Amino acid sequence: MHSMPKLKPLPLTLALAIAFCGATAQAQSDTGANVEKLGSITVQASADASSKGLSAPFAGGQVAKGGRIGVLGNLDTMSSPFSNTEYTSQLIQDQQAASVADILQNDPGVRVARGYGNYQQLYMIRGMPLYSDDITYNGLYGLLPRQYFASEFIERLDVFRGANAFLNGAAPGNSGLGGAINVVPKRAPNQDLTSATLGWESGGQGYGSFDLGRRFGPDGSTGVRLNAVRRDGGTTVDDEHRELTAVGLGLDWRGERTRLSADFGYQDHRLKRSQPSVTYAAGLPIPSALDASTNLAQDYTYSNERDFFGTLRGEYDITDNLTAWAAVGARSSKESSLLANPTVQDAAGNATMNALETARKDSIRTGELGVRGKFHTGSVGHTVTASANFYSLDSRNAYNYYDTTNTNVYNPTTQPLSAIEIQGGNLGDPRITQSTRNTSLALADTMSFANDRVLLTLGLRHQRIKNQSYDYNTGVENQPENSTSSTTPVAGVVYKATKEISLYANYIEGMSQIDPAPTFGTPTPVNPGQTFNAVRTKQKEIGVKYDSGKLGGSLALFTMDMPTAYIDPATALYGPNGKQRNQGAELTFYGEPMPGVRLLGGATLLDAKQVDTAGGATDGNRAIGAPRFMANLGVEWDIPGVTGLTVTGRMVHTSSQYADAANTQEIPAWTRFDLGARYLTELDGHMLTLRANVLNVANKNYWESAGGYPGAGYLVLGESRTFMLSASLEY
Numbered sequence: 075m076h077s078m079p080k081l082k083p084l085p086l087t088l089a090l091a092i093a094f095c096g097a098t099a100q101a102q103s104d105t106g107a108n109v110e111k112l113g114s115i116t117v118q119a120s121a122d123a124s125s126k127g128l129s130a131p132f133a134g135g136q137v138a139k140g141g142r143i144g145v146l147g148n149l150d151t152m153s154s155p156f157s158n159t160e161y162t163s164q165l166i167q168d169q170q171a172a173s174v175a176d177i178l179q180n181d182p183g184v185r186v187a188r189g190y191g192n193y194q195q196l197y198m199i200r201g202m203p204l205y206s207d208d209i210t211y212n213g214l215y216g217l218l219p220r221q222y223f224a225s226e227f228i229e230r231l232d233v234f235r236g237a238n239a240f241l242n243g244a245a246p247g248n249s250g251l252g253g254a255i256n257v258v259p260k261r262a263p264n265q266d267l268t269s270a271t272l273g274w275e276s277g278g279q280g281y282g283s284f285d286l287g288r289r290f291g292p293d294g295s296t297g298v299r300l301n302a303v304r305r306d307g308g309t310t311v312d313d314e315h316r317e318l319t320a321v322g323l324g325l326d327w328r329g330e331r332t333r334l335s336a337d338f339g340y341q342d343h344r345l346k347r348s349q350p351s352v353t354y355a356a357g358l359p360i361p362s363a364l365d366a367s368t369n370l371a372q373d374y375t376y377s378n379e380r381d382f383f384g385t386l387r388g389e390y391d392i393t394d395n396l397t398a399w400a401a402v403g404a405r406s407s408k409e410s411s412l413l414a415n416p417t418v419q420d421a422a423g424n425a426t427m428n429a430l431e432t433a434r435k436d437s438i439r440t441g442e443l444g445v446r447g448k449f450h451t452g453s454v455g456h457t458v459t460a461s462a463n464f465y466s467l468d469s470r471n472a473y474n475y476y477d478t479t480n481t482n483v484y485n486p487t488t489q490p491l492s493a494i495e496i497q498g499g500n501l502g503d504p505r506i507t508q509s510t511r512n513t514s515l516a517l518a519d520t521m522s523f524a525n526d527r528v529l530l531t532l533g534l535r536h537q538r539i540k541n542q543s544y545d546y547n548t549g550v551e552n553q554p555e556n557s558t559s560s561t562t563p564v565a566g567v568v569y570k571a572t573k574e575i576s577l578y579a580n581y582i583e584g585m586s587q588i589d590p591a592p593t594f595g596t597p598t599p600v601n602p603g604q605t606f607n608a609v610r611t612k613q614k615e616i617g618v619k620y621d622s623g624k625l626g627g628s629l630a631l632f633t634m635d636m637p638t639a640y641i642d643p644a645t646a647l648y649g650p651n652g653k654q655r656n657q658g659a660e661l662t663f664y665g666e667p668m669p670g671v672r673l674l675g676g677a678t679l680l681d682a683k684q685v686d687t688a689g690g691a692t693d694g695n696r697a698i699g700a701p702r703f704m705a706n707l708g709v710e711w712d713i714p715g716v717t718g719l720t721v722t723g724r725m726v727h728t729s730s731q732y733a734d735a736a737n738t739q740e741i742p743a744w745t746r747f748d749l750g751a752r753y754l755t756e757l758d759g760h761m762l763t764l765r766a767n768v769l770n771v772a773n774k775n776y777w778e779s780a781g782g783y784p785g786a787g788y789l790v791l792g793e794s795r796t797f798m799l800s801a802s803l804e805y
Contacts, residue, residue, distance in 0.1 A: 128230060133624045134666035136165040136674050141232040142213060142256050144241025145461050145516050152621055153529055155566025155578040157235040157630045159662060168752060170767050170798045171225045179726060182676035182706040183235045183660050187699060188790045190783030191415060191430060193348055193377050194221040199235055201656045201682040201700035202252025202636055203782050208245035209255040212385060215246050215465055216438040217403045219381040222343050224320045226283055226303040230258035237584035237613040237634060240535045240564035243514045244585040244608060246465050251584035251611045251636050259337045260324050262287040262297030273800030277308035299324040310794045312369040315346040331391040338384040347371040350415040351788040358418065360739050363775040366794040370416060370486050377411040395448040402441040409434040416481055423484040429476040429491055433501040439466045455522035465512040472499030472546060498546035505549040511540040529568040536561045541605045543590050556605040560585060576619040584611040588639045591648035599641055599648040609637035609650050627663035640785045642688055653685040654697050670712035677705040684735060692735040699781035703729040718754035733780040733787030741789065744776035761804040769796040
């Protein structure tokens with residue numbers, strides 16, 4: 075199950091499911107069920123391939139009472155020795171969130187950036203990057219589309235803040251040292267679900283989706299969940315065009331001791347003339363943000379990505395206290411792009427561009443085996459978990475790098491594509507350029523003392539990472555295979571001081587492979603394609619959590635070191651030569667403190683400094699793209715006396731960031747305000763939800779992020795004011 079042919083039956087499977095479920099929907103529509111009470115539409119998935127299923131929603135329904143903590147499984151927030159939040163599908167629907175990045179606008183410890191030279195979503199967690207292709211899908215790496223993932227696939231989004239090599243294994247895309255994200259796929263709820271949504275966004279972006287869930291058999295043992303979405307049209311950026319087609323199918327079956335599930339997905343995401351990232355030449359002060367609606371992209375630029383992915387998962391209760399599970403997954407993807415990002419050379423806005431055309435094909439296989447048992451030794455309870463994981467990637471790439479052309483960011487000009495300067499491989503038939511093989515073994519014991527008031531987790535994961543890079547043109551190995559093995563520990567403790575308060579502490583490490591040496595840079599690396607041994611980061615954290623049943627939250631203090639890579643200006647060698655030290659305080663809160671009023675937000679203080687830099691030149695300086703302060707506040711209010719009407723507001727604040735290691739280029743702090751409203755009513759006995767949201771109400775121009783890729787200081791413009799309207803009908 076490692077290539078597209080294995081997943082090609084997907085369209086037929088979907089067609090059969092549509093026909094089967096459509097017939098069932100017609101049969102059940104004759105009952106004419108009436109909607110008696112208005113409230114937020116909440117889809118409760120109850121049939122994951124685990125005995126406990128999903129954690130229950132917390133008061134207000136925006137987050138859950140627990141989430142997946144890697145190999146440890148689903149843990150209640152108050153019993154977890156880590157900082158994590160699980161966002162629900164209710165939040166996703168109510169905010170009209172279209173992607174993972176939109177959901178993360180609610181998290182005070184995460185900021186959204188972009189991949190290096192492309193449109194890949196990238197998430198800065200505690201000031202360290204997590205690439206979008208390093209998020210997990212029901213616990214497995216590498217299955218989701220590399221650059222963008224539609225929210226229609228997501229039942230829950232688990233956000234884990236902190237190092238996590240023991241919990242998940244090292245992220246294969248060479249990121250994730252500061253945190254992890256897991257997508258929980260959709261399952262059929264206990265109650266029949268048929269929902270259709272139509273929407274519109276500024277710029278003429280049209281939107282339509284369909285969501286169908288049914289359970290069949292004795293006690294509803296078999297479930298089918300089908301999602302489909304189509305987005306197409308312009309945006310708030312002049313002449314930008316976005317297009318998305320996505321279909322997801324989730325199947326599950328639960329028996330007395332056995333639970334099985336399968337998930338299949340197809341996503342086709344296309345961008346044309348999307349707003350590029352902007353770089354300012356070294357030493358050039360960064361001015362106020364450009365007009366976000368003015369398109370800086372060239373007419374020829376585009377980015378296309380098409381993915382097929384799927385997973386199978388099973389869980390079996392060997393005894394009442396011993397459970398085994400297995401999971402496998404695969405993804406086959408094809409990408410192509412032609413990009414041109416401007417580099418500003420002077421205060422007048424004159425800029426140079428070098429277009430880059432790429433072709434990429436990925437084939438990924440991944441899997442996991444595990445067993446979890448519970449027993450007692452005297453008065454001490456034990457939950458012992460053991461697991462084994464594997465991950466395999468073969469990536470084929472080719473590129474054309476074009477001669478320099480000119481533009482001006484204040485008065486953009488259209489330029490024809492110039493001549494090819496450097497060519498790597500054949501775009502029509504790219505050769506394999508990278509292979510990765512990861513394996514790991516993990517063992518953990520969570521011990522409970524004093525009637526479960528004290529929980530102690532100890533564990534080890536031994537991991538081996540093998541990387542091989544190949545020449546773009548000849549396919550010859552650049553060097554002998556690079557192989558690294560390392561054992562990363564974890565130690566976490568929870569003390570439940572009262573029913574409402576838990577104290578916790580942890581020591582955990584991160585592990586990541588340094589990206590292969592790039593082909594381009596300043597100076598140009600003399601070792602392009604070289605691979606390196608994996609690096610580790612060490613984290614210490616203490617915190618307190620609160621849960622009154624209506625209001626919850628946490629306060630965490632953390633410190634962590636992250637090795638960094640750069641091009642040594644003296645030798646032009648690229649490699650892991652430095653270190654970044656991040657420490658800070660993190661506050662989160664959520665819930666419904668009073669009927670009809672819901673809160674979601676928090677704040678993060680972050681001190682991210684460079685350590686052991688080249689020649690000590692930038693030691694003590696702030697790290698690129700790491701703001702000192704971040705704050706979020708979301709409020710929802712059900713209007714008294716108007717049944718079904720809710721108004722919403724959200725504030726997102728990010729302090730200033732540096733775009734260079736020398737700290738001479740700084741982007742200012744920014745604050746964005748969003749407003750919204752939704753109205754729930756009946757239409758012929760069916761629930762109708764009308765939603766309206768306005769993002770960036772003040773239409774503020776701002777630089778949203780600086781950097782993302784280690785050592786690079788490219789800038790991304792925030793979106794201008796965006797109106798979103800939608801109507802959802804359940805029938």
